[in-house]
Amino acid sequence: MNGGRKSFGAKKGARGAAGSQSKDGQRRPMFRRRKVCKFCSDKIDDINYKDTKLLLPFVPERAKILPRRISGTCALHQRKLRVALMRARQLALIPYTAE
Amino acid sequence: MTRKYELVYVVSPEASDDQVADLHNQVEAIVQRIGGAIERTDNWGRRRLAYEIGRHKEGTYVLEVINGTGELMKEIDRRIKVTDLIIRHLVVRVDETEAVIARTKAARTKTSQRRRVARGLPADRLPGEGQRGDADDDRDDRFDMGNERGMDR
Numbered sequence: 001m002n003g004g005r006k007s008f009g010a011k012k013g014a015r016g017a018a019g020s021q022s023k024d025g026q027r028r029p030m031f032r033r034r035k036v037c038k039f040c041s042d043k044i045d046d047i048n049y050k051d052t053k054l055l056l057p058f059v060p061e062r063a064k065i066l067p068r069r070i071s072g073t074c075a076l077h078q079r080k081l082r083v084a085l086m087r088a089r090q091l092a093l094i095p096y097t098a099e
Numbered sequence: 100m101t102r103k104y105e106l107v108y109v110v111s112p113e114a115s116d117d118q119v120a121d122l123h124n125q126v127e128a129i130v131q132r133i134g135g136a137i138e139r140t141d142n143w144g145r146r147r148l149a150y151e152i153g154r155h156k157e158g159t160y161v162l163e164v165i166n167g168t169g170e171l172m173k174e175i176d177r178r179i180k181v182t183d184l185i186i187r188h189l190v191v192r193v194d195e196t197e198a199v200i201a202r203t204k205a206a207r208t209k210t211s212q213r214r215r216v217a218r219g220l221p222a223d224r225l226p227g228e229g230q231r232g233d234a235d236d237d238r239d240d241r242f243d244m245g246n247e248r249g250m251d252r
Contacts (some may be wrong), residue, residue, distance in 0.1 A: 043207065045200045046196075047190075050107075087189060089149075089191050090187065091160070092148035092149045092150055092152060094149050
């Protein structure tokens with residue numbers, strides 16, 4: 001029954017797929033929203049260090065860079081994002097750490 | 100070999116507006132002496148720093164877009180390093196990344212135009228057609244995602 005979902009699950013690795021089978025062997029589809037890269041879907045070409053409004057969602061409370069596995073950003077854009085964040089950090093636009 | 104650079108410097112909060120203007124004039128003088136041009140200057144005004152830089156919590160940000168050679172930027176960098184009033188600065192070369200961005204944008208509009216023509220539509224999107232853009236953000240009054248988060252922590 002969950003054949004359709006499974007193909008999506010493969011993209012997120014083993015953890016997403018494991019949830020689809022319950023204890024008594026009954027198959028229950030596990031719905032997890034498929035993550036997409038924000039920069040690809042919004043067609044943002046320029047990941048600029050000056051644009052804090054764009055960058056801030058990618059630095060959660062501890063001010064660490066949000067990993068790809070959480071944000072769903074594609075590899076290309078994560079690399080560009082990392083450079084932009086590091087530049088913004090140098091200029092104290094974005095914190096290195098939070099306390 | 101003239102290239103395009105962006106220089107951002109953070110001036111100490113104790114500096115007066117005249118001193119900030121004076122720093123800009125100093126940069127301009129170096130640019131003119133060595134050969135180059137300032138394309139754009141942008142004063143972002145006083146902003147709160149994300150972290151303290153030597154007991155300062157605020158700073159005045161100034162952005163200069165400079166066309167010039169690497170030697171020119173080296174000299175500006177050296178001068179800024181010895182200026183006590185500037186607490187932080189960053190020089191980034193931007194001409195190559197800008198070219199890449201322009202290229203991807205052009206490629207994207209070209210493909211979309213080709214596809215639209217193939218579907219029998221006019222090449223450019225008509226007003227009011229398709230998805231709503233970012234400009235319509237203002238209509239969303241419930242989730243104001245301004246920059247309260249992070250910056251003012």
